Structures are given as C-alpha cells and as structure tokens.
Amino acid sequence: MISKEEVKEILEGYNKNKLCIATLCSHSSLQIFKGAKEEGFKTLGIRVGEDVHVYDAFPLSKPDEFLHLEKFSDVDKLEEELREKNAILIPHGSLVEFVGEKIYDLAVPIMGNRQALLWESDRLKMAEWIEAAEMRMPRTLSPDNIDVPCIVKFPGAKGGKGYFTVKNTKEFDKKIAKLKISEEMLAGVLIQEYIVGVRFYPHYFYSPITSGGFRAGNGALEMLGIDRRIETNIEEIYRANSFGLNPEPSFAVVGNSEIILRESMLDKMLKIGKKTVEASEKLFGGIPGPFCVETICDEDFHFHVFEISARIVAGTNLYPQGSHYSCYIYKEPMSMARRIAREIKNAAKKNQLDKVIY
Amino acid sequence: MISKEEVKEILEGYNKNKLCIATLCSHSSLQIFKGAKEEGFKTLGIRVGEDVHVYDAFPLSKPDEFLHLEKFSDVDKLEEELREKNAILIPHGSLVEFVGEKIYDLAVPIMGNRQALLWESDRLKMAEWIEAAEMRMPRTLSPDNIDVPCIVKFPGAKGGKGYFTVKNTKEFDKKIAKLKISEEMLAGVLIQEYIVGVRFYPHYFYSPITSGGFRAGNGALEMLGIDRRIETNIEEIYRANSFGLNPEPSFAVVGNSEIILRESMLDKMLKIGKKTVEASEKLFGGIPGPFCVETICDEDFHFHVFEISARIVAGTNLYPQGSHYSCYIYKEPMSMARRIAREIKNAAKKNQLDKVIY
C-alpha cells in the first residue's frame, strides 16, 4: 500500500483552489457529481466504453469532464492525469469491486482512509473490526458444522449476487457440488447465521476535523439517513410463494427503499457508529468520511451487525436532496455526497486535507 | 377516432394565452392541478356527484373551476364548453377506465397521442408494442395449456381488481366456473406467466420538442421517478400466512411506495423507455408526454415488461415535489404533472402544440 506520506506529498503538490472531485461512473456517481458541484468543485468522471447516456438523462449530475478507460481496473493508467487535474478520488462500491487490490497502491489521493477499504474487503478483518467494536455479530459457522439456517457468501460475490441459503451441512455440500464451487472460492466462504428481524442500513459520516456534535474518537459523527436494500428475488419471494412457487432465495441488490428508526433507538444506532469509528482508529488509523453498518434488529431491539461498508453506500442515493435525519443537522439539503464534498472543502480551508484523505 | 387534423384545427382556434389544463377529478388530479398552477395555467376539474371534499382538504390543488357530470362517461357533453375554455385534457387511469372508447372521438385536445391510449387498452396491441420494442415479456398462455403459475387478467379489470392466480388449466377452469366468468369476458382474458423478481415501475416523460438530453426517437426522454404499487391483499399476504391464514392472493391497487434502482442499471432502464418510444413512433406515431413501463427485475438483472401505461400513472403521486431522479434534471421541484404543464407551455411558445397534443 502506498504510504500516507506519499499521498500527503501528492496533496501538497495540488493547487488547493482547483481541487477536482473524481469517481468512477457507476454506483453513486450521480449523487457524487451533484454534491460536488453544489459545493463548488470541478468534477471528473472515469468511464468505460461509450456508456455515458445516463448523464445525458441526468444533466445536473454530468461531470465537467470524462476520462476514458477500457476497463475500470486500468485506473492506475490515469494516475498522472488525475494528479495533474488535482483530483481526489471518491471510492464507492463499484470502485472497490472493479479496481480490486490496485486501489491500495494507486498514487492518487483517495477520500477517507484506504486502509478501511482493505479492512472491509477481507471477511476476517471485518469480523475482527466488528468484534473490536464490541457489537453483536451473527455467528460464523464452518462448513462441516452448520446447525442453523445460514446465508452463504463468497468473496467477490458483490452486491449480494451469488449468495445462497443453507439449513445444514448436507444441504451445503449439495449446493456446493451443484454450483461447482472451486476449492479456492471455498476457502474464502463466509457462512453466517441468519438472524430473524428487520434490516436497517444507517449511513454515517465521520469527520475527524469537526469540533462539537456527537463525539466519536477525536471527531464528530453524523447519521445522514437509513435505507433497506432491495434484493431480487428475496424481496418479493412471498409473492412467488402465493403463486405456488418456491424459488431458491437470491440476494442480488437491485435498489433501495427508505425507512426511519424508532426515535428511542437512535441513541443505540449512533453508538454503533461511534464504536465502529473508535475500533477503526485503534485497528487501522480511523475511518474519515462516509460508512455504513449493516444491521438486523431483532424483536428484543438488539442490533446485529453483519457487515461494514467503509465508504459511501448506494442507499444514500435515496437522499440526493437530504433525508429525514439530515434536516435535523443541516438547513440546506445535505446528501452524503455533498457532505463528502464539504468535508474536502473544509479540510482544504483548514489545511488538514491529510486528515480526511489517504 | 377524431383525426389529428381536426384536433389541430381546434387548437388553432384556442387563445394560446389563456390555455387551461383540465382533467377528471380522480387518480392524479391533485398533482395535475398543482403542477399546472405552478406553471401558470388556469385549471379545470371535471367532477361527478358533489364529491369534491378532497379539494377542500388539499386547497393548493383545488382547480380554479369545476364542471359537473352525472357520470364520467358523459364527458363528451362538455366538448363545447371545454373548447370554449381553451382546455387541454390530461388523460389518466381513471379517465381511461371511466370514459372508455368515447375518448377516441372526443373533440377536445388531449395531452399526448390518443392513439397511445388505444394501444394500451388493447392487450393484443400492447403485446405487439412490447414485442416491437424488443423487450422481454412474460409468456402469454392459452387457457387449455397452462403449465406454469400465472396471473389471470380480464379486460376492464382496472387497477388490478379481479386479477387472480392459477397454477394449471384445471385450477383455471375451476376458478372460472366459481367466478361465473361470461364467455365474452373469457374471450378477452390474458393469462400471463408469473415472473419471480422485484417490481419496478419507472415514470418516463418523452418530449418530441426538446433538443439535447437523452435521445429517444426524435426527442428527449426523461425518467422522473420509480415506484412500486401497493396491492391488497398480496402486499401483506405473508402476514396473513404467519397467522395461519392462506387467503387467495388479490391485486387491487390501493397505493404506491418509493424505490430507487441500482445506478448501474439506470442505463438499461433508460433504454427500455427509449425502445418503448421508438416502437410507438413506428407503430402509431409516438408517445409524447408521460408513460410508464411496468417491469419485474429477475435475479439475473433482466427486466421483464408486463405492461405499458401510455399516460401519467398514479405512482407519480409519490413525487409532487420532485423525486430522487428529477433533482438530477431540474433545479426546481419537478413533479410529472408539472413536467406535463411545462411541456404544454413550451410547445405553445414554440407554436408546436400539435406535436404534443392530439
């Protein structure tokens, strides 16, 4: 991984009056470009193919400039060009998925702490993180000892695609055989107990350069919204059931919908964010910027944490004009993307870019 | 059907500075009147009975004037009065349902292309349209050959009321007998394969008079929102199941809820709109104005199109102040109804009303 010093040096060479916000043209880029424009930034979209129709359809989100790649994983070829343009890269789910390990060495400043991207991408590290934060986590089971209904996840199975359910070891073996899962894939499998309850995906923003507010670590934590993921076919599987169909459940994320939390539980939700931040500071230097803690709330009002996303999540696309919660923090419509852009602006003003960018 | 020439002639007789937006007092009229007022139009509500309480409750949507009918299907009695008032009629689901075939001959200018209303009302024509657009469509089965779970729809069964499910021909025959379905009704039956997935109902607006933007046919296509329909009792049938009840599924539309789509799939969704527009141009002269393509997204991210609504849909009522998507196109809160009003305003300015009204 490129060192913090090296990135700091790059940042020092940047023209702070001409900073540019860049991201890959996918995931939450419409929001990111809009938010960046609202805060006065130049914007730059990294795209593959000729596929930019989406910005013709949504012109207020069209970046000022495009850079072209054959595939997203070639992003390192743009290093120099991005630096020349004083670009700060905003990582999102598609970037993490398509760029892969190259992201760690990329000699371009990235919003947040790139260590966090490493920790979210590795299932063992993530479990360590959740444990360090002293949060409830669904049990992880070994293939030969499955005694409760579980969800089975493979590394690289992004956006829920390829997840499946098992009730016991026998069913696991059968499905693995049927799906022709390789030994290598199998080595990285995560078999997680299914927790009965309701899913809540809170969207946090952690600012190490803000005083006041809700304190977490050495900074302030905001909760800017909550969503639930819409996954096909599980989302409407009960409809299929009522037609007499019993399809295998699948979990491919295709969208998001809005939800709010009972007010008396907000404190608990804020503390989940706080503990995630503070554990990250101990483990790998913190998590400035946006993140999400994927939870299930059981009937005893306990939140079970089954994942952390250490960057902007697509659920924030529900709130390009602010949310049920951001309006209690900001008078202007504050999307997560705009909050990111504002953090960069504030950090630049305070000469603290290195605190929020690595 | 009244000719395009005749409607054009009526429009030529209109005082373009005193255009009035009219619709039946139902379906999406609150939105339509509000949107029309926001764009500076006089508004006119066509109502039946004395039932206008809803506008007392929602005064910003109260039309400037009411015309009274005993039943909506008498709307042709108002032809002269509507023309005197320079009225342009906005068609919606209730208008299509209650006015029926009279709409085709109505000597009053109608927003959009009234050919499209004919094509959406005829199941065979609609299937032809979907096929011409080269979109995936659930299989249509004949009564004596039902080999997969299906949803059964009758002509005139509006808003999902009266739809039912069948698993095979035997069950079909049994239900038809039980419901005492007439031979005539049976002739118009649509038996459609049930597709497992998640429903998305995108709200499009097609403007043949706008340059730039996302191109479709000779005009620009906008996507202003997405919804899912709330149908009783299927929406919460799993709750009934958990009480030990197994009611027959029913599909009466009673509301709508918000949803957004994974950003990387927006391009696909825009293309569905584009193909729908372009097929409509080939088949019947195009579809200026609002429309909706009812889809189901399966676990392989394929959209299956099971219906087209060739006019404003009630799901747009979710976004009277704009949507998660309209904010990427317009700085002001842009509802579908306001977009319609603005199109009429723009067309009037450009002397192109005949391009968006028939």
Next chain:
Amino acid sequence: MISKEEVKEILEGYNKNKLCIATLCSHSSLQIFKGAKEEGFKTLGIRVGEDVHVYDAFPLSKPDEFLHLEKFSDVDKLEEELREKNAILIPHGSLVEFVGEKIYDLAVPIMGNRQALLWESDRLKMAEWIEAAEMRMPRTLSPDNIDVPCIVKFPGAKGGKGYFTVKNTKEFDKKIAKLKISEEMLAGVLIQEYIVGVRFYPHYFYSPITSGGFRAGNGALEMLGIDRRIETNIEEIYRANSFGLNPEPSFAVVGNSEIILRESMLDKMLKIGKKTVEASEKLFGGIPGPFCVETICDEDFHFHVFEISARIVAGTNLYPQGSHYSCYIYKEPMSMARRIAREIKNAAKKNQLDKVIY
C-alpha cells in the same frame, strides 16, 4: 382529572409572548423541537439520565433548555417549573406510556384534549369511540371462543411489544400458560380478529379554530401524511421462512416507512378522520391537534379501524420536511410538529388557547 377550568386559569397566567413548547425527550421529540423552532417558540426537553447524545447528533432539534428527571413518571415534580416557563406540553406515545395515569392530573397545559388520552388508553373506551364513529372494526373475541386467527394485545404492551397471534382457544390457553400471563393482565387482554389487507396509518390534524378547509365537527381537518409501521420480526418474516425458519410472529415497532393512498380513496380516508373527530366531540369534547387512525384496507377497498392514537404518532417522523400530502395544503415544508406549533401560535393570537389546549 384536572378540570378544564383549572388549566384555563393556568393558561391565563401565562405570558403569551413567551410560550414554550415542551415534551419528553423521546418518540417524536426531534420533530417536535424542530417544528416548534420553525414557528418561533422556545423549546424545553424533559429528559431522564444523561442520555441526550441524540441532540448532539441532531443539533437543529436540540431544545433550548433541558429539565432533568430520574424517571419520566416523575414529571409531576416539574409542574411548577414548567408553568413558570410558560410551557405547553406536547403528548406523544412515550409520554402516554411512561407517565401513565399521572398525566390526567398534571397541572400543566397539554396540547389537545387530555380526555382523548384517557380514551385511547382504555381498550373498551376506544372500541366505544370507533363504534360511535360508525367505522368498521375487527371483531373482538373472548378467550374461550376464538374461532378465527387473532392478534392478542395486552394493556401496557406498548409499541406492539408482547403482541402475539392465536388461531383458536386451545392455542390461546397454551400461549398464556407458556408466557405466564397473570390474572390481572389477562383481565385487560384484547383478542382482535386478524383482517387480511394492507395497513395504512393516516396522520390527521384537527383544528377547531380554523374556518374553511375540509370540515369536521366545528373545525377543519387536515391529512398530513400516511405511513406503515415497521414491526420486528413480522415485517421480514417471509425472509426467515425462505431460510426454512418459522419463528413466532412478533410486532415490536422499530420504524416506519412511507406510503401513499390511491387518490380515489382519499375521500374515504378523510371521512374516517371526520367521523373520528365528530364522535370524539360527542363522547368527550373533541380531539384538537394531531391523531392517527390505524387501518387495514381489504381487497374490497374497505378500511377496518383497529386503533386510534389520540396524539402525534411516530410515523409523522417520516415527514419532518412535509409530505406527499402537506404540499397540497402548505407552501412551506409542514411537518406535523410544525403544524402543532402553528396551531398554538394561531390560538394564542386569537386568544383561543383553551380551545386547543387542556
């Protein structure tokens, strides 16, 4: 219960230019404080413990001042202090739950009619109210005669916690024994037929001091939004089912989500509010302020009323910036909390505080 005269006298002693809006720090207090500020009021939060982190996180909702209690039921200890501060107390679900019967005698002005809080807290009285309003109500069954699937509710089982399902008397007896329900608890049990359909929770505001609008009783009725409650685990129980799990359904409210109603049914929904107001006027002097009528809509478009909440409900937290419906009534973003504050402001101006406060 303290008399209306006594409360009126307290109000007469208040400095009308320095009215202060107070509530317990829970339930919908973020919305209540924000709405009060927007209408220019001083705000006062009554809190227990040191647990005020939530206002650090949401500073625009932070009350101007806090009063501290060891437990909410000690609120009567603050009577004098609240009166000195010209405080008007806004009741919400947590206040009703935690303060209990003390609320009736509290010598502090309360927004609305405190009689209504009594009527909502007593299941028999509530049934009388729903019947007087001539609304459909699910059947109430006696423990020894359960012949349909039912939901079983105990007094004090707030927020749905502790509700359970039964299919027959045998199952009821078994569950009662298993849960070790006391005789006393059992005396207050409500066994309510489960109605198959879709839930709608409309948010009404009734103003006895407003002329015009949608008339109910001697005042005007507004509908400011609709929600559905999110209850764990019933909300996602079908997911558990698809994992091969069959947990007992539970109904603990953990959040809310947005929904809109078919426009042609709004008239019916408004009339439900109107009948609730008018029955309340006959039975106990009316229900000024916010209330909610919990309904289920069956496949014949009938609304079944299974509960009334005679104060602000947490579902209004979905709309701190206004709703799909408030925008048809108000040009400014009008939350339920802001509407409450405005009512107090208007009543103070007109010298009619005693009409909306008791």
